[in-house]
């Protein structure tokens with residue numbers, strides 16, 4: 001059977017027993033330890049089409065892999081075909097048009113460094129080895145989101161191969177219905193072989209850091225954060241309740257920020273937080289490219305990870321108090337993480353695309369990392385219980401890239417109206433649900 005695929009396919013075809021198999025089947029989250037029947041490492045859009053036809057002929061379940069960082073493990077499977085985009089990692093920048101083209105297997109660090117080579121930037125996520133594809137198709141939150149929007153707000157085109165192996169160029173003007181759906185529910189409709197992004201001039205220096213406060217000061221500090229947030233809607237704010245290793249595992253309230261203005265502006269603006277007298281403070285001017293890689297090791301491959309998230313209509317004292325209560329039992333290497341929305345994120349109308357949650361003041365997530373499989377149940381249970389306790393404070397929508405529980409109701413992720421529009425799109429572009437290893441929109 002495989003000989004038919006190999007005859008037509010230019011990339012590597014890897015099956016169990018092949019010396020490359022054990023490495024090729026690994027994805028970022030060690031919990032997703034699965035054994036596909038075949039891994040097809042694509043080198044071109046033609047390879048993708050060939051792999052799709054092969055899977056259809058054999059009736060194989062298909063997992064599509066970009067950067068392999070799906071926390072739910074959607075980019076691998078047991079017994080099926082992995083269409084692996086990882087050899088297709090090229091990023092090209094056209095500085096005159098301020099445009100980048102990234103292939104479907106590119107990593108964020110490649111897009112970052114290619115754009116910065118021309119003094120440009122596309123806002124992306126905060127860990128360099130994350131895949132451009134999965135991040136963009138779900139939304140793409142990051143340090144520059146309040147200034148330049150989500151990654152998906154800077155997406156201009158997608159070259160897509162559909163479930164029938166058809167090639168589509170998808171933009172605001174060409175196949176606009178699909179462009180709407182790809183921006184937030186994109187893993188459902190096809191395989192993106194390349195993305196076109198709008199870039200922005202950016203000198204590459206940011207003022208970034210984190211100030212740690214004792215948890216018992218969280219209400220006072222949160223009050224100041226709210227004032228800062230309202231006064232500086234374009235400045236990134238990342239709050240966390242976590243254990244600080246450098247303080248012997250003490251639970252702290254961390255206030256992080258990335259200011260992309262001049263150093264003088266940042267010094268002036270961030271004084272409001274820093275003058276509160278934190279336990280420690282790492283703020284200073286830094287290289288954007290270096291900060292984009294700073295978590296690459298701590299968030300490296302091979303660990304176990306769980307996350308669950310939601311959107312907060314406001315950063316109320318009740319929420320802060322609830323987080324402080326939960327942090328009393330927070331496991332090591334875990335955090336309740338809150339990122340400010342609004343700014344450029346809130347300036348895009350919520351119905352502009354499938355991504356949902358624009359109206360939120362903050363996103364909030366429980367994030368847990370550990371290494372021993374024996375801890376799986378306890379860590380996952382803590383994350384679920386924390387988000388259950390916070391549920392009364394949550395508003396509409398969920399960030400699809402943080403939804404790990406398979407079979408989550410799509411209306412919870414997108415709201416009922418958008419979900420119905422997505423179902424109609426799915427019926428049009430993938431009526432057989434060929435692409436179903438994702439937060440699935442059932443046709």
Ligand SMILES: Cc1cc2nc3c(=O)[nH]c(=O)nc-3n(C[C@H](O)[C@H](O)[C@H](O)COP(=O)(O)OP(=O)(O)OC[C@H]3O[C@@H](n4cnc5c(N)ncnc54)[C@H](O)[C@@H]3O)c2cc1C
Pocket residue numbers: 028063064065066067068069070071073074075085104105124125126127129130131132133134135136137138139140141142186187190191192193299401402437438439
């Ligand atoms: C360490 C880490 C850091 C993260 N940081 C951030 C962050 O800062 N901001 C943020 O918004 N999110 C972040 N995330 C979440 C991240 O956006 C999602 O996990 C995302 O799905 C990863 O994309 P990927 O291509 O690496 O994943 P994959 O596992 O390869 O794919 C994820 C999903 O997209 C589909 N897919 C992959 N490639 C393609 C393609 N070419 N065409 C069509 N579908 C495809 C897959 O089938 C799967 O359903 C982070 C995740 C991790 C693990």
